[in-house]
Ligand SMILES: Nc1ncnc2c1ncn2[C@@H]1O[C@H](COP(=O)(O)OP(=O)(O)OP(=O)(O)O)[C@@H](O)[C@H]1O
């Protein structure tokens with residue numbers, strides 16, 4: 001299965017979700033390829049830390065970009081059970097081509113005004129991809145959800161996410177938690193944290209997202 005993690009906005013959690021899903025899938029015994037299709041190369045840096053620290057299962061990671069993205073993803077993914085692609089937060093040829101190669105796209109968004117506006121644009125981009133890639137499945141996931149209801153636009157964001165035409169609404173949300181920041185720094189997924197009470201919620205919610213994404217694979 002080829003899963004693309006993408007949003008037109010920066011900082012929504014694409015790399016966090018890509019790396020977590022890739023590792024959890026590898027923990028299930030699958031041969032997983034993590035493609036870094038973002039020029040910032042954050043997933044590549046993450047993979048380098050993971051390798052340096054000797055964490056198992058190891059992740060195969062490579063960077064790609066540009067007009068050849070579709071062909072490269074298709075070709076490179078053949079050698080693996082599953083491929084997870086972390087795409088940069090802008091409307092680029094790389095994003096457009098990655099969506100043509102994908103079985104599924106996960107669109108993370110933050111309940112903030114600027115992110116909510118970005119969702120409509122991403123919905124259009126996914127809609128255009130679906131005209132050429134009919135079987136593309138798309139879901140949105142609200143990330144960095146603060147537990148303080150006063151300082152977030154959760155209800156407004158939910159209404160907009162539910163109204164999108166091409167991206168299915170998922171009930172899944174990911175909380176704003178320090179566990180995710182620790183994992184990125186250490187080259188691990190939340191499921192690899194030393195299980196303490198405060199990490200439990202992040203493990204449960206990331207496993208729920210994993211189950212939704214790979215349910216048909
Ligand atoms: N649920 C979360 N709780 C707390 N921090 C988070 C969460 N998700 C992501 N972060 C942090 O937010 C920052 C941005 O996340 P990340 O790099 O995954 O986003 P991105 O969409 O890949 O960003 P970019 O557009 O720059 O590639 C990182 O510092 C990350 O550790």
Ligand SMILES: [Mg+2]
Nearest residue numbers: 014015038042
């Ligand atoms: Mg990123």
